[in-house]
Amino acid sequence: AAARGCGGVWCRAWQRGTGGPAPRGHRAIACNARGGAPPFPACNLAPWVPVVGLEIHAQISSNSKLFSGSQVQFAAPPNSLVSFFDASLPGTLPVLNRRCVEAAVMTGLALNCSINKKSLFDRKHYFYADLPAGYQITQQRVPIAVNGSLSYSLCTDNKMSQMVTKTVRIKQIQLEQDSGKSLHDDTRSQTLVDLNRAGVGLMEVVMEPDMCCGEEAAAAVRELQLILQTLGSSKAVMAEGQLRVDANVSVHHPGEPYGVRTEVKNINSIRFLAKAIDYEIQRQIEELENGGTILNETRAFDSKLGCTVPMRDKEGKQDYRFMPEPNLPPLILYDAKSLPANVNHQQVVNIDWIHERLPDLPRVKREKLVEQYGILPEHSFTLLNEDGLTEFFENVVKQTQMKPRKVIGWILNDLLSYLKEHSLTVKESPVSSSLLADLLNLLEKKEISSTAAKQVLAELWKGKGKTPLQIVKEKKLELIQDQKELEQICQAVIDGQENEVIMVVLG
């Protein structure tokens, strides 16, 4: 059963040292996946319940920007992808990109949201050099999608043999503009501004605070990333800034009201997301147990030091002076029932049309893999987790008589570990699916042993262009099939070990 929130409990174990207790925070009890009250910690300290909520900004995968026709592209000459509107020159107006609307609808449907057939645009005002208009166009009052959910899986131990499904509620998804980029030049006391990113379409996915630790947040974000990539609505590559995650973290005692929360920003990878959240939970617990208070502040994650630090430039509470965007009428979406007759299809976004064309989501893909090939659920997770691995696996299965249940072992244990060791992607593998299939066929036909197969694979990795059969012949790894020859070998061994034979015969 899917459990929402984990009831995970943290407590500090007091380390009995020479000078009295030296507090060292650690996670005493792993998040109780089955829900219900977790066991009381052995150390008799009041347990803490961490609360984690995420705000995720996913850059929409589109050719042009949300409200203008300039190109969306990572790493281009500064200010070369900027239109007059993006630079906020007077007299320019926003014009909504249909592709961005479709991307948001697709994502909303994939996350089980209600799509608002009428949504509105607003202005959020604040001053910053990379926001030339002085406001961001967003959807604060009525966003395009609300009330969804995201299911993700966690392994309860490191071996992935026990997977548990959890759910986090999606509060809303809204369309908004990205800002430009600021490069801080502290030596010359100036900021360099590149507006290439200003105006690029974003989907902000707001999750309810249903998570309790870094591991859950990381798993949820990973699943969201896979969904977005499957839909094609966002490439969601964190390293290229296409997926940005801010975490809201607080702690409280069970039964008491939620504690003050901090916002953690500047997290550049899923691994760092888990670290940043766990550090912040730790920091808050230690602060509170030492009698301190938590400030409602924004903190940045320092990946080198592995800690969060207060961010400068964030003075107190911001008043964003939200107001309706006067230049944009409401966004109206249609479905099969409400679609007006005689309509220009280019001007209409039909929710049902999009729904019918949604691809299989990761969860469904995994279920199909398990059903079709008889592999374990955790295998399907690994297959989907590595770009191109599923296709590789399926190609091998097509070309070999070996059962998929046996093939998967070679894919996940041998192939994948080689790739990881040499930091290669599946696409960069020197061993192609056909080569591996050839090798597995030799094994299946009992022409070689599995030990020999591993030797051949090691040779194949060198990528010298030899086929498995050639390597087997060169290294004389063939299994001997001739009965007489086998008898001769066994007899020779027995003859050569007279003493041992006598001992065996005597028992």
Added chain:
Amino acid sequence: QPVAAELLAHLERLALVDFRDAEGVVRLQRVIQFADRLHEVNTDGVEPMDSVLEDRCLYLREDDVTEGNCAKELLGNAREKVEEYFVAPPGNIPLPKLEEGETFLQGS
């Protein structure tokens, strides 16, 4: 009803406007009085309107690249630039802290 000094100070910090002097504040108060007359209209049961465009169709553009590539023109207006980047002061310059009771208003 005069506008509270606190609210004036808050507005000045947020919007970076400068009401400058007592005359500016009086003008502001007159503007608010004028706008307050909207309350004379009975709006019971009427949906609020935030744009005269509310019945218009929101035009949807095709996802084609039609603009950009004009860095030279855009930077032409910039007072300072560094290799095709706009130059701005470092971060937000915080407004000077005010003593209690002080405002940015001169002559008030």
